[in-house]
Amino acid sequence: MVESSVTWDSGGRQIIGFLQEPSPSVAAKGTWLVCHPIFEERKAAQRILVETGRALTAEGWVVLHFDYRGCGDSEGAFECFSVSDWREDIRIASAWLAARYSGLSRGILGLRLGGTLAWVEAATSDSPFTRAVLWSPILHGQEYLAAELRRKLMKEMLTFGAGRATRDEWIRQLREGQSVDFDGYCVTPTLERDLGTLVAEPPFLHAPPEGLIVGLTPRGRSDPGLVRWAEGWRKSGGTCTLCFLAEPPFWSLIGLVPCERLIRTTCEWIANRLK
Amino acid sequence: MSEESMEERLKRMIVDRLFLQIAPSEIEDDKKLVQDYGVDSVSLFELVVGLEEEFGIRVEDKEFNLRHFESVAALGQFVRSKLGESSSASSLRRSDG
Numbered sequence: 001m002v003e004s005s006v007t008w009d010s011g012g013r014q015i016i017g018f019l020q021e022p023s024p025s026v027a028a029k030g031t032w033l034v035c036h037p038i039f040e041e042r043k044a045a046q047r048i049l050v051e052t053g054r055a056l057t058a059e060g061w062v063v064l065h066f067d068y069r070g071c072g073d074s075e076g077a078f079e080c081f082s083v084s085d086w087r088e089d090i091r092i093a094s095a096w097l098a099a100r101y102s103g104l105s106r107g108i109l110g111l112r113l114g115g116t117l118a119w120v121e122a123a124t125s126d127s128p129f130t131r132a133v134l135w136s137p138i139l140h141g142q143e144y145l146a147a148e149l150r151r152k153l154m155k156e157m158l159t160f161g162a163g164r165a166t167r168d169e170w171i172r173q174l175r176e177g178q179s180v181d182f183d184g185y186c187v188t189p190t191l192e193r194d195l196g197t198l199v200a201e202p203p204f205l206h207a208p209p210e211g212l213i214v215g216l217t218p219r220g221r222s223d224p225g226l227v228r229w230a231e232g233w234r235k236s237g238g239t240c241t242l243c244f245l246a247e248p249p250f251w252s253l254i255g256l257v258p259c260e261r262l263i264r265t266t267c268e269w270i271a272n273r274l275k
Numbered sequence: 276m277s278e279e280s281m282e283e284r285l286k287r288m289i290v291d292r293l294f295l296q297i298a299p300s301e302i303e304d305d306k307k308l309v310q311d312y313g314v315d316s317v318s319l320f321e322l323v324v325g326l327e328e329e330f331g332i333r334v335e336d337k338e339f340n341l342r343h344f345e346s347v348a349a350l351g352q353f354v355r356s357k358l359g360e361s362s363s364a365s366s367l368r369r370s371d372g
Contacts, residue, residue: 154316157339166336218291248294252317
């Protein structure tokens with residue numbers, strides 16, 4: 001296995017990527033583009049996503065991780081970018097990978113908001129992705145932001161004994177053109193508006209031919225939103241495997257979080273596609 | 276079989292939601308969730324979602340006050356008051372109708 005840091009340009013900004021390739025003696029089976037989540041989830045998810053990449057590389061797949069503009073190590077300030085920029089980053093990263101590994105099948109894997117962005121890019125009529133793997137993807141961008149603001153309230157409660165504002169007040173602030181700080185990230189009115197347009201509710205006009213949705217939930221309980229998503233995917237002509245695993249939300253946790261079943265389930269599903 | 280008490284339900288939910296590696300019965304009613312069981316803002320979020328799903332209540336933004344979330348005993352009292360609110364609201368609706 002070979003791991004290397006790579007860079008390219010997206011919208012005039014330098015993107016930092018991390019490429020995981022099988023050893024040169026192994027013929028690559030195909031490529032996977034990994035779409036990371038945003039905010040602090042990106043940092044917490046890093047280890048599991050890299051481990052997943054290693055497991056896939058060991059099976060002969062090429063895996064590319066990258067940071068969106070304004071996120072992680074890529075150039076720019078978070079508040080300067082929004083959903084449409086990150087979607088463009090995915091398309092450019094995919095083209096970069098295709099240029100390096102032409103003629104191979106292309107898959108996309110995304111976590112949380114990265115899962116939703118991966119879906120949006122994979123569910124277009126001219127999508128290059130034949131497979132999509134979505135880990136606990138976000139169904140509604142607006143509800144996601146509301147949940148993140150609820151986390152902000154809880155942090156305030158732990159620090160000050162009670163929340164100092166309500167979500168309605170923060171949303172009003174955003175709609176009046178002011179930004180809101182979330183975990184040190186500046187949420188702008190543009191991001192708030194754009195997240196509102198991210199909705200993964202069927203019916204879907206297009207869907208990737210094959211997909212896997214994994215929901216990590218307490219006790220592996222079913223999530224009705226993901227069930228609807230999987231049914232919509234199937235109705236639009238694709239095949240979709242849906243499963244729920246009782247594993248912790250590693251994207252929110254600091255430290256070593258065991259997620260072997262998630263990685264194994266994903267790798268097995270991918271391996272079975274070639275049988 | 277005896278019915279599960281509010282506090283027992285809460286402890287089971289806390290262990291489930293926070294993926295704690297202890298038995299629910301090991302959680303003491305009056306011990307601090309934050310200091311003694313390592314509950315942080317992330318796990319609090321999971322806990323609140325769990326309360327809403329398990330008990331069918333809605334925790335309003337203005338109710339995010341540490342005194343409600345200090346311990347299992349405090350949580351129990353909070354949930355009981357929320358359940359009381361919703362049952363009085365539904366009896367009001369019935370008497371209005």
